[in-house]
Amino acid sequence: MPVPLSSRLLQLLLPSSCALCGGGCAGVVCTPCRDHFCLPVTNRCARCANPLLSFPRKRESILSPQNNSHESTCEVCQSYPPSYDATIFAVDYTPPLDHLVLQLKFSARLPLAPWFAELLRDAILARPSLPLPDLLCPVPLGPARLVERGYNQALEIARPLARLLGVALHPALALRQLDTRAQSGVSPYERAENIRGAFAIADPDLIEGRHVGLVDDVMTSGHTLEELAAACKRFGAARVSNLVFARTPPQRSL
Ligand SMILES: [Zn+2]
Ligand SMILES: [Zn+2]
Numbered sequence: 001m002p003v004p005l006s007s008r009l010l011q012l013l014l015p016s017s018c019a020l021c022g023g024g025c026a027g028v029v030c031t032p033c034r035d036h037f038c039l040p041v042t043n044r045c046a047r048c049a050n051p052l053l054s055f056p057r058k059r060e061s062i063l064s065p066q067n068n069s070h071e072s073t074c075e076v077c078q079s080y081p082p083s084y085d086a087t088i089f090a091v092d093y094t095p096p097l098d099h100l101v102l103q104l105k106f107s108a109r110l111p112l113a114p115w116f117a118e119l120l121r122d123a124i125l126a127r128p129s130l131p132l133p134d135l136l137c138p139v140p141l142g143p144a145r146l147v148e149r150g151y152n153q154a155l156e157i158a159r160p161l162a163r164l165l166g167v168a169l170h171p172a173l174a175l176r177q178l179d180t181r182a183q184s185g186v187s188p189y190e191r192a193e194n195i196r197g198a199f200a201i202a203d204p205d206l207i208e209g210r211h212v213g214l215v216d217d218v219m220t221s222g223h224t225l226e227e228l229a230a231a232c233k234r235f236g237a238a239r240v241s242n243l244v245f246a247r248t249p250p251q252r253s254l
Contacts, residue, residue, distance in 0.1 A: 018030035018033055019100055019103070019109075019112065020033040020037065020096050020100070021033050027115065028111055028112055028114075028115040029100075029115060037091070037096065037097055038090070038091050038097070038119060039091075040126070041089070041091070041092065041123075041247075045072065045073050045074035045076075045077055045087075046071035046072060046073055046086055046087075046130075047073045047074070047077040047081075047082060047084070047085065047086055047087060048073075048074060048076065048077050048082060048087055048222060049087035049088070049089050049219070049242075049244075049247045050074055050076070050247075050250050051249075051250065052072055052074055053074075053075075071127075071129060071130070082222065082226050082229065083226055083229035083230040083232075083233050083240065084214070084225060084226065084229035084240045084241065084242050085239050085240055085241060086130055086241040086242070087219065087222075087225075087241070087242040087244065087247070088120070088123050088124050088127060088130070088241065088242070088243050088244075089120075089123060089219065089242075089243075089244045089245065089246060089247040090116065090119035090120045090122070090123045090244075090245050090246065091119065091245065091246050091247075092246065092247060092248075092249055093218050093220070093246035093247060093248040093249070094249065097246060098246065100112055100116075101217055101218050101245065101246050104116070104153050104156070104217060105149075105153045105217060108149075108150070108151065110151065110156055113153065113156035113157045113159075113160065114160040116157050116217070116245040117157050117158075117159075117160035117161040117164060118160075118164065119245065120157070120161055120243055120244075120245055121161060121164040121165060124165065124243065130241065131211060131239075132165060132167060132211075132213075133167055133211045133212060133213030133239075133241055133243075134167070134168070134210040134211045134212070135167060135168045135169070135170050135173075135206065135207070135210060135211075135212060135213065136158050136161060136162045136165075136167050136168070136169045136170070136212075136213045136214075136215055136243070137158075137169075137170055137171075137173040137174050137212055137213065137214055137215065137228075137232075138152060138154035138155040138157070138158040138169075138171060138174075138214075138215045138216070139154045139174070139214060139215065139216040139224060139225065139228060140152065140154075140172075140174050140175060140176045140199070141154075141176065142176040142178065142180060142198075143176070145182075153217045154215050154216045154217055155171050155215075157215055157216075157217060157245060158171070158215035159171075161215060161243065167213065170203075170206060172202055173201065173202055173203060173206060173207070173212075174199050174200070174201060174202070174214075174228055174231065174232075175199065175200045175201075175202055176198055176199060177197070177198065177199065177200045178197065178198045180194050180195055180198050181194055188221060191221045191223040192221075192223045192226075192227075194223075195223050195224050195227045196227065197227075198224075198227055199227055199228045199231040200231065201231055201232065201234075201235040204235040204236060207232055207235055207236060207237040208235070208236040208237075209236060209237075209238050210237060210238060210239075211237070211238060211239040211240075211241065212232050212237045212239070212240050212241070213240075213241050213242075213243045214228055214229060214232075214240060214241070214242050214243065215243045215244070216242070216243075216244045216245075217244065217245050217246065218244060218245065218246045218247070218248065219242060219244040219246070219247050219248065220248040221248075222242075225242045225244075229242070
């Protein structure tokens with residue numbers, strides 16, 4: 001099969017060394033580093049992706065509409081169900097992979113985004129019991145931050161992910177109607193308030209009765225995704241799944 005032009009251009013632009021170990025490599029991260037650092041994630045809540053306690057009797061199952069299999073949810077999601085229905089992520093937000101996330105977000109190392117998308121695609125396909133979304137929507141940046149950064153890292157991941165999954169991408173479906181402070185810059189206890197009312201849906205007809213996949217680089221407290229998922233549900237989305245490259249372990253996501 002011929003290599004697509006975009007991939008060949010990417011290869012020309014890519015560094016010839018692994019982003020993690022510096023060793024020679026044709027892609028972004030060498031295979032040994034990928035095998036060592038990108039371990040399969042197991043025993044997570046199907047809804048929020050936090051680790052499950054090891055006692056299955058405490059868990060509740062959610063029924064997947066695709067093949068009637070059950071996936072477990074944590075006690076927090078059972079007591080306070082979030083607006084989103086599922087969270088799929090590729091890696092834990094821990095060293096050294098967190099540095100790659102920061103390089104994409106703050107250092108414009110854009111060739112990392114397709115690699116993130118590949119790992120995320122693999123994580124999605126590893127859970128065949130969950131239905132694929134009908135469309136993808138990147139978590140939007142506020143206008144001021146978009147001007148300052150020049151790109152939205154969530155869209156950079158969503159674009160190749162949509163191609164890999166064969167799912168439609170709607171980059172401008174969700175709008176930030178408020179320029180909120182960065183969630184990383186406010187205390188964990190202020191994050192829900194900081195993001196409240198931040199999102200609007202540009203074209204509700206697109207999501208009415210459909211399954212929306214929200215794409216982001218990292219999920220920390222989950223308040224941003226919760227707020228956006230709630231907006232999607234208010235405008236008629238039947239189901240919302242979070243598709244994030246990295247998930248912050250709970251001790252850092254108070
Ligand atoms: Zn390496
Ligand atoms: Zn949960």
